[in-house]
Amino acid sequence: MKSRLETFRIGKQSVLYSISLALPDQKSLSQ
Structure with a gap:
């Protein structure tokens, strides 16, 4: 269960x- 939580945590960080x-690219494109 702990490993599953850590995997979810790592996935959340990567997201x-x-x-x-991706956000800076959109901002630079809008400018």
């Missing part, structure tokens, strides 16, 4: 990381 990478 947030990819979003943070």
Whole structure:
């Protein structure tokens, strides 16, 4: 159960990381 939580946590971080990478691109495109 702990490993599942850690996997979910890592997945969440990677999603947030990819979003943070995608957002600056959208901002630069809109500008």
